[in-house]
Amino acid sequence: MARGGKVKPFHGYNPNKHSRTGGLSDAYREKYNREHGSHLKRPVTGKVKPGSKAAGRRKSFCARMSGVPGPTSKEGKLTPKGAALKRWKC
Numbered sequence: 001m002a003r004g005g006k007v008k009p010f011h012g013y014n015p016n017k018h019s020r021t022g023g024l025s026d027a028y029r030e031k032y033n034r035e036h037g038s039h040l041k042r043p044v045t046g047k048v049k050p051g052s053k054a055a056g057r058r059k060s061f062c063a064r065m066s067g068v069p070g071p072t073s074k075e076g077k078l079t080p081k082g083a084a085l086k087r088w089k090c
Contacts, residue, residue: 010078023084043088062090 010018019025024032029040044061048054065085072082 008077010080010083012080018080019087023087043084045087045089058088058090061088066090 017024017028023043024040026042029042032038033040041057044054044058048058062085065081065088068081070081071079072085073079078086
């Protein structure tokens with residue numbers, strides 16, 4: 001358990017940076033885009049039409065992230081990698 005009796009949603013969770021379901025929070029994504037001139041988009045989490053841009057993004061992300069070395073869970077909790085794969089429905 002973390003301080004204050006709250007349970008962390010995944011190993012390595014930082015409430016200022018991460019969404020409770022995995023990935024970056026909306027506020028942190030906006031901050032990152034502002035500071036770096038990037039165009040990070042929200043994860044594709046809903047239903048998508050086969051062959052759509054969103055489906056292509058999901059397929060590409062899942063292929064990249066699944067190849068990243070390391071566990072998807074640690075001590076019974078999801079790692080950031082595992083949380084992201086779950087959120088993207090990989």
